[in-house]
Amino acid sequence: MAENIHERVCQMITAMAGHEVHGLRNSQLADALDVSRPTITRDLTTLQRIGVVEEIPGLQGRWRLGPKLIQISRAHAEGMARIKASVAEIEQRFSRTPL
Structure with a gap:
């Protein structure tokens, strides 16, 4: 489990690497990082706003590196x-x- 938000975000980015085509669901990231889905959703929204991740068009609920x-x-x-x-x-x- 990540010690702080910075560590968690770095772990999220690392976990998403290699999933550019089909992406990952919030639940997959939450399970991989051992944190709650709402926490992952909040982090993804923040990272999306700054262009680090994106929700895959046509695959709602799946995320990839931006x-x-x-x-x-x-x-x-x-x-x-x-x-x-x-x-x-x-x-x-x-x-x-x-x-």
């Missing part, structure tokens, strides 16, 4: 690629034979 997390993940990957390119450029400059 686009905001994917956008954050992609921004991280792009940032890492820029860093790798910078390091490669520095390595290239410093690996040249001195004149």
